[in-house]
Amino acid sequence: MKSPSQPRDRGIPEATVARLPLYLRALHGMAERGIATVSSEDLAVAAGVNSAKLRKDLSHLGSYGTRGVGYDVEYLVYQISRELGLTQDWAVAIVGVGNLGRALANYGGFVSRGFRVAALVDADPEVVGDSIAGLNVEHIDGLEAVITRRGVSIVVLATPAAAAQEVCDRVVAVGVTSILNFAPVVLSVPDSVDVRKVDLSIELQILAFHEQRKAGGPLMAVDSQ
Amino acid sequence: MKSPSQPRDRGIPEATVARLPLYLRALHGMAERGIATVSSEDLAVAAGVNSAKLRKDLSHLGSYGTRGVGYDVEYLVYQISRELGLTQDWAVAIVGVGNLGRALANYGGFVSRGFRVAALVDADPEVVGDSIAGLNVEHIDGLEAVITRRGVSIVVLATPAAAAQEVCDRVVAVGVTSILNFAPVVLSVPDSVDVRKVDLSIELQILAFHEQRKAGGPLMAVDSQ
DNA sequence: CTGACTTTGTGCATCGGTTCACAAAGGGAT
């Protein structure tokens, strides 16, 4: 059904890529509620953006809407999934099984999007051998073997800050080119490797900045020097 | 020591605010290693940005460097901390004590930056009453009381998606204006409330997008219809 | 088949952020 335009432009703006998962999430919710067709306006509201931006974003993938009607939910889910590479299965390894690593291992949001936690790795003999979320925690010594044998292509770093760079170097050396880093350090990697970082305390600091402004009012500076 | 320029402009660009915590982290590391003075070039490398950007960012706070020399580490730490509002103590409540909430409660990175986890709240009678990271988990029924009594000004939402909006509405109703949301939903709040969101699976999806491009090469499209 | 209505896709103006490149400012040596 439909006359699908070709996928067109290969150069999708970074800002658009960052929003596609958002649209996907909103669309999944709609599909579950049995909605077959959605307008850019409605989808934009559900995703928390404005409709002009949404349309421009989608136009980068191709022309998948129908004027006067809107977008077919199922069809759009498929197109965005394909664009993001979620139609294939990604094997993820989590290195560092502390509180955070454990939480990530148990996090359902990964699995539901085509990400499969294929390995848990840690250096602490205390936790090596434990079974978490149905997986056996393996020793860091076997890191390279685990990565290659299980076909891991994305590594999540949840180690202490001090260990992150070394682990990073090792996984890069065996060909990993995508890393999600939770350790509060700047990793140095070759240009060919993508690193995304999540620092929970940075988010709080940004909130604190704005909160301070609000609290102090337009004219705070109680002890302004 | 030094002749401090006045704090100047009150309008700091959002992009700059988001990087200040990064600089702060790098500076703390330097202070620990006993470095007294740092050039914009060195600090930029340590923070993972380029030096022109760093200088422009810092120039928004005031003129805190010395030409020909660089920046005094201690002094700059203080100025950035003050700008971010980290010289005061922020009481944070974590709502939702699942895997993630637990990990957050135990995360040392908060405390070390002036954030104090003042309360843990959950709806599950199974976990209410547990002691986690030295705190007693309280029942969601007392949410409003806990927030006001403990002076909580920032709320971290680590609930299931379905519960997030309701909890959000309740904390906003008692005056909270800063929320860090881990639940995969778009929260609707008044304009006066700041929401920052962290979605772990979105980060992975962005990585997958780029990984796919690399893997497929410039001309993938195996079945490109 | 025609006309009214809806909604997409996009050209264009605008805005915020990044980067370059250099003048201004300070330190230290002679």
Added chain:
DNA sequence: ATCCCTTTGTGAACCGATGCACAAAGTCAG
């Protein structure tokens, strides 16, 4: 005191992203 060297702070060009506003394209009723 003068000169040279280093490094900041910033004006200006550039670049990507956003939002407006509308023509193009489709649906549906009669």
